[in-house]
Amino acid sequence: MxxxxxxxxxxxxxxxxxxxxxxxxxxxxxxxxxxxxxxxxxxxxxxxxxxxxxxxxxxxxxxxxxxxxxxxxxxxxxxxxxxxxxxxxxxxxxxxxxxxxxxxxxxxxxxxxxxxxxxxxxxxxxxxxxxxxxxxxxxxxxxxxxxxxxxxxxxxxxxxxxxxxxxxxxxxxxxxxxxxxxxxxxxxxxxxxxxxxxxxxxxxxxxxxxxxxxxxxxxxxxxxxxxxxxxxxxxxxxxxxxxxxxxxxxxxxxxxxxxxQQADHATRVAALRDDLVRRVIEVVPDAHLHGPQLEQSHERLPGNAHLGFPDCEGDSLLMLLDARGIECSTGSACSAGVPQPSHVLLAMGCTDEAARHSLRFSLGHTSTQADVDALVEAIGPVVERARSAQR
Structure with a gap:
């Protein structure tokens, strides 16, 4: 699946x-x-x-x-x-x-x-x-x-x-x-x-x-x-x-x-997004949310969760999750196969390293609680493997 x-x-x-x-x-x-x-x-x-x-x-x-x-x-x-x-x-x-x-x-x-x-x-x-x-x-x-x-x-x-x-x-x-x-x-x-x-x-x-x-x-x-x-x-x-x-x-x-359906959609995916962010951070305690925090959720899109994972490469995380059937995106662009730090994160004051260690999880009209559960189950081992590759 x-x-x-x-x-x-x-x-x-x-x-x-x-x-x-x-x-x-x-x-x-x-x-x-x-x-x-x-x-x-x-x-x-x-x-x-x-x-x-x-x-x-x-x-x-x-x-x-x-x-x-x-x-x-x-x-x-x-x-x-x-x-x-x-x-x-x-x-x-x-x-x-x-x-x-x-x-x-x-x-x-x-x-x-x-x-x-x-x-x-x-x-x-x-x-x-x-x-x-x-x-x-x-x-x-x-x-x-x-x-x-x-x-x-x-x-x-x-x-x-x-x-x-x-x-x-x-x-x-x-x-x-x-x-x-x-x-x-x-x-x-x-x-x-x-x-x-x-x-x-x-x-x-x-x-x-x-x-x-x-x-x-x-x-x-x-x-x-x-x-x-x-x-x-x-x-x-x-x-x-x-x-x-x-x-x-x-x-x-x-x-x-x-x-x-905008209002109902926003309410539903925001609840899924909040659950995703809280539970991922429980599993990976040093992970962090970029942009407005959950208590400022009125200042961000309801389906967006952009998370940083220190000591990881975003591209590595993406491919490891993809191997488990979980599809997301990095917070960076890729030029000629070379990872580039996200211009958005750099403009926000992040270092080059921090601008490379992020993933964007975005939810939509087909997203379910099972999707969030699958990510939470996979993210711990994936982060550990990505960090091992960096050592």
Missing amino acids: TVYLDHAATTPMLPAAAEAMTARLADVGNPSSLHASGRQARRVVEESREKIAQALNCRPGEVVFTSGGTEADNLALKGLFWARRGADPGRTRILSTAVEHHAVLDPLHWLTEREGAEVELLPVDQRARLEVDALREAVERDPDSVALISLMWANNEVGTLEPVGDAVEIAAEHGIPVHTDAVQALGSVPVDFAASGVDALTLTGHKIGGPFGVGALVVARELDLVPLVHGGGQERDVRSGTIDTPAIAGFAAAVEVAVK
């Missing part, structure tokens, strides 16, 4: 999403065609757009379909930067954090190298939470030079919920647009586009029980975006390309279910 504890990477498709997608796989018709089959496909797409808009409290026209979260982040960052700098060449600064996902960090690096952007990655505290005063100081130093602010809704590694509301409040004083990557947040915590005040919001299907290869950028109608892809002018002329009708139908069904 496989114990799957990597829902933050991807989560199994919900039955409603699989049904909605497969029901359209055999249909013919390009949504841009004017004949009956095309109009039927267009109807499916627009009804899906309306479902997503209702679930996120935005206007249907603000939902721009993409191939997923990475494309949506790239469209938001590059499209907004180009539009803002085009209107005012002095707007060259982009403010973000050092703990963003690489789908944000890498486009920011590209904009720096290729487009002359001045990117400032603002500091975070020991919980991976943005230092709001640092953001305020960076904005007020020269607000007219800021093209945009990008701040993730929830951290993908340690689960920290970021102060998006504070960022919006600071930005609004100076008319600066705010983008947020909400890929990890949707379905786990309440996500309301209109109430949040953000101007652009990234989401993707496969993190919430939808299909791979489909996502969206929710972007305010009044916001100007320069497209990344030019072609047929689909999706408000900012994301050309033939629309994937079956995937969008499955995506919309997943969004609808995830938002509807």
Whole structure:
């Protein structure tokens, strides 16, 4: 039996999403065609757009379909930067954090190298939470030079919920647009586009029980975006390309279910997460939780447990658990087969060694008490074996 504890990477498709997608796989018709089959496909797409808009409290026209979260982040960052700098060449600064996902960090690096952007990655505290005063100081130093602010809704590694509301409040004083990557947040915590005040919001299907290869950028109608892809002018002329009708139908069904069940889901997986953390630390007393602690659980994603195991290599722990049928992820990236310390943990003040000895256990809609029990049973021997290999 496989114990799957990597829902933050991807989560199994919900039955409603699989049904909605497969029901359209055999249909013919390009949504841009004017004949009956095309109009039927267009109807499916627009009804899906309306479902997503209702679930996120935005206007249907603000939902721009993409191939997923990475494309949506790239469209938001590059499209907004180009539009803002085009209107005012002095707007060259982009403010973000050092703990963003690489789908944000890498486009920011590209904009720096290729487009002359001045990117400032603002500091975070020991919980991976943005230092709001640092953001305020960076904005007020020269607000007219800021093209945009990008701040993730929830951290993908340690689960920290970021102060998006504070960022919006600071930005609004100076008319600066705010983008947020909400890929990890949707379905786990309440996500309301209109109430949040953000101007652009990234989401993707496969993190919430939808299909791979489909996502969206929710972007305010009044916001100007320069497209990344030019072609047929689909999706408000900012994301050309033939629309994937079956995937969008499955995506919309997943969004609808995830938002509807969010509160119950959060309560259930948070209880499992708390049990996992407490019992793992009982078995491995020097293990420790990264990010907000259990008594600060309102500040982190309900299904996230990011634990450090001193004197271990995270990759070794991962493979030893995998050999026992328990699947999770490390808190670090791997480049060309060489383990790299997690940029998130380094930004939180961890040493290189501490940034390598961690595992992320993330729970989702299929997680059970039996999954937690299996991990607790396995973690002691696995840690002991990993430490023996280090000696």
